[in-house]
Amino acid sequence: MNARKPSAALRDPAWLRWSLLALALGFVALFLVLPLVAVFGYAFEKGVAVYLASLTDPDARAAIRLTLLVTAIAVPANTVFGIAAAWLVTRFQFRGRGLLLSLIDLPFAVSPVIAGLIFVLLFGAQGWLGPWLAAHDVKIIFAVPGIVLATTFVTFPFVARELIPLMQAQGSEQEQAALTLGAGGWAMFWRVLLPKIGWGLAYGVILCNARAIGEFGAVSVVSGHIRGLTNTMPLHVEILYNEYHRTAAFAVASLLALIALATLALKQLIGWRLRKPPQRDAAA
Amino acid sequence: MGRLMRQPRRHALPGFGLTLGVCLAWLGLLVLLPLAALVLKAAALGPAELWQAATTPRALAAYRVSFGCAALAGLVNLFFGPLLAWVLVRYRFPGRTLVDALIDLPFALPTAVAGITLTALYASTGPLGRWLEAAGWKVAYTPSGITVALVFVSLPFLVRSVQPVLETLEPDIEEAAATLGAGRLTTLWRVVLPTLWPAILSGFALAFARAIGEYGSVIFIAGNLPLVSEIAPLLIVSKLDQYDTVGATAIAVVLLAASFAALLALNLVQLWTVRRRSAEAR
Numbered sequence: 001m002n003a004r005k006p007s008a009a010l011r012d013p014a015w016l017r018w019s020l021l022a023l024a025l026g027f028v029a030l031f032l033v034l035p036l037v038a039v040f041g042y043a044f045e046k047g048v049a050v051y052l053a054s055l056t057d058p059d060a061r062a063a064i065r066l067t068l069l070v071t072a073i074a075v076p077a078n079t080v081f082g083i084a085a086a087w088l089v090t091r092f093q094f095r096g097r098g099l100l101l102s103l104i105d106l107p108f109a110v111s112p113v114i115a116g117l118i119f120v121l122l123f124g125a126q127g128w129l130g131p132w133l134a135a136h137d138v139k140i141i142f143a144v145p146g147i148v149l150a151t152t153f154v155t156f157p158f159v160a161r162e163l164i165p166l167m168q169a170q171g172s173e174q175e176q177a178a179l180t181l182g183a184g185g186w187a188m189f190w191r192v193l194l195p196k197i198g199w200g201l202a203y204g205v206i207l208c209n210a211r212a213i214g215e216f217g218a219v220s221v222v223s224g225h226i227r228g229l230t231n232t233m234p235l236h237v238e239i240l241y242n243e244y245h246r247t248a249a250f251a252v253a254s255l256l257a258l259i260a261l262a263t264l265a266l267k268q269l270i271g272w273r274l275r276k277p278p279q280r281d282a283a284a
Numbered sequence: 285m286g287r288l289m290r291q292p293r294r295h296a297l298p299g300f301g302l303t304l305g306v307c308l309a310w311l312g313l314l315v316l317l318p319l320a321a322l323v324l325k326a327a328a329l330g331p332a333e334l335w336q337a338a339t340t341p342r343a344l345a346a347y348r349v350s351f352g353c354a355a356l357a358g359l360v361n362l363f364f365g366p367l368l369a370w371v372l373v374r375y376r377f378p379g380r381t382l383v384d385a386l387i388d389l390p391f392a393l394p395t396a397v398a399g400i401t402l403t404a405l406y407a408s409t410g411p412l413g414r415w416l417e418a419a420g421w422k423v424a425y426t427p428s429g430i431t432v433a434l435v436f437v438s439l440p441f442l443v444r445s446v447q448p449v450l451e452t453l454e455p456d457i458e459e460a461a462a463t464l465g466a467g468r469l470t471t472l473w474r475v476v477l478p479t480l481w482p483a484i485l486s487g488f489a490l491a492f493a494r495a496i497g498e499y500g501s502v503i504f505i506a507g508n509l510p511l512v513s514e515i516a517p518l519l520i521v522s523k524l525d526q527y528d529t530v531g532a533t534a535i536a537v538v539l540l541a542a543s544f545a546a547l548l549a550l551n552l553v554q555l556w557t558v559r560r561r562s563a564e565a566r
Contacts, residue, residue: 012468017375024371025383027364031436032386034412035401036393042404081310088303103311106319109543111497113517114536117524118318121325126529128321153314175297185298207391214394216500221521234396234500241400241504250404253397260392267392268385 039257042250054240054251062228063236063252066144070219070232071212074152078208082159083201087193089160090167091175101164107156115153116221119146142224147232150218155208162204163197166274170196203270210263214256322540325533337534342510343519347538350516353427354495357434358442358488365442366477366484372443373450387443390436395500402433403504425507430515433501438491445487446480453479482557489550493543 012020044051054060085104089097107115121127123140133140140146174196178188194201216234223230225239233252240249326334337343372384390398406413406424416423423429453476461471499517507513516539523531 012374012472016468020367021371021375021377024364024368027368028383028386031439032389035398035405035436036386036389038401038405038411039397042401077310081306084303084306084310087299088307091297092300094300094304100307100311103315106315109493109540109547110319111499111517111536111539111543113499113520114322114497114540117520117532117536118322120524121529121533122318122321124529126527128324149314149318153318156315172297179297188298210392214392214397216394216396217498217517220499221524234394237394237396237400238504246404249400253394253400256394256397260389260394260397263392264385264388267388268381 036257036261039250039254042246043254045250046247050247051251051254054245054248055255057248059227059231060236060248060252063231063233064255066147066231067213067233069144070148070151071209073148074155074212075205075209077152078155079159079201079205081156082161082163082204082208083197085160086163086167086197089164091172104157104160104164107153112154112215112217113221115218116150119149119153119222123149141222142226143230146222147219147230150222151212151215154215154218155212158208158211159201159204162200162207166197166200199270199273203267203274206263206266206270210260213259322533322536325529326537329530329533333530334534334537337531338538340531342514343516343531343535343538345511346514346516346519346535349427349430349513350496350539351542353430353434353515354438354492354498356431357438357495358491360431360435361439361442361491362484362488365439365487366446366480368439368443369446369450373447387440390438390440395437395498396504398436398501399433399504402436402501403429406432406505424505425509425513427513429505429507430502430513433505434495434498437498437501438495441491441494442484442487445490446483449480449483482553485553486550489546489553493546493550496542496546497539 011017085100089101089104110118120141122129123133123146124130125134125141127141140149174192175188178192179185183191214234215232216238219232220235220238223232223235225231225235227239231239233256237249237253237256240246240252329337368383368387372380372387403424404410406416406429408414408417408422408424410424413424421428423432457475457479458471461475462468466474497517499515499521502515503518506515506518508518516535520532520535520539523529523535
């Protein structure tokens, strides 16, 4: 779409082009490239042996396991919700649809710390359900369920957000056709809808996953920072850093940075895929 | 924008009840119930106590730091965001795709990682901090450090809101301006920039709403000195650590109100743009 060669009138003069480019790239180098390089630089400043030792430390391993567990619950849960919400909002007109759309976005407007706070107010020792939970010996705050809840809250909108505009633009002709040809609802879902929204869904899941792994503020409020039990990877980074184990902190941080880089690469790839005209894909 | 839905209602699609049930259950349990706990807590306190807890000198100082640094970071990106969008859309240079992908780094990188890295870089022993401190500017552990972290966090909002507008900008008006004898700078300033303002402002509102609530990337570099470099989200956390749920709730209500105000302003800007566009089309 942007393949047209810009006419001479649209070209900035060379001096302007070079100065804007230098300014922009200088800013990117200072604010994006330098921190990214620094993460790995600090992680390896004492050599590979120390780096590996920091990652295989029992507390680090427990943190990695907990992060994987939390992500493995939060991401699928929000994926199911995202597909359901997108189907509901793009395929049906009903009262309260606009309200539902704004409510889906709500967690984005809430500070992570407040996301943690609301669960403390609900489930904490002084919270609304606190006494009942204590009487039944259920621990949510300062335990794994609280971390899962806070992470799920924070990553709530990602999948729905990607799918809603995509499914809106695609329309429902193919689903209608499948039903007309006698397919049942679930057959239509697995064989028609899912392949059709696949790349958009993958895009949303990747973003949701990155945030679930990296969430700090919300999790920090509900976790209680119990080493080996309720520390996720980002919380483990914080503890190591505050105890002046800088190299170890950056070693764990470098794992998180690698996940971030993989996220960016996948995002770019899927972005290209999504921008291709969908008709050609359907015909293939 | 793509809000139009015109589908002939030939076949009632299945799944209304199921998806409605899933949505309401998930939304209700996960989002509405906990938020209701906050609202009920605030309501139970009553306006007088809430106001008192929300306006202690320490809280007021924290709002000043949070809102001030968020606005300052937004202003920095008000310049660099559209500049990056322009360079990425209009110029061809080696590594453009890489830079384009890197813009989202602040979205993808966990905030704690960004926080410790920026601190290590800008501390007085760090490669940037050493140099800046020699020049008389202490960044880490001061409000300047908070602003640096917030510039990092809010950059993608400004770039990504302006970029699609630039991509779809019709070349006619720029060509017309050139034909009428306007210099390139005049054209950029008087013709291109005005069409970008709505996108720039909505990017700013999103960035501001995010920045006032930001926690992970800020607390390491902030110094966290009460009244000087303590941000409002951190004050919520320290109130909670002291089991002062009243104080935490009051500050949370103020922060939430500020984010909602920013997002409301954003919606008004968008509404105003749509109105203006349709008025021009007439």
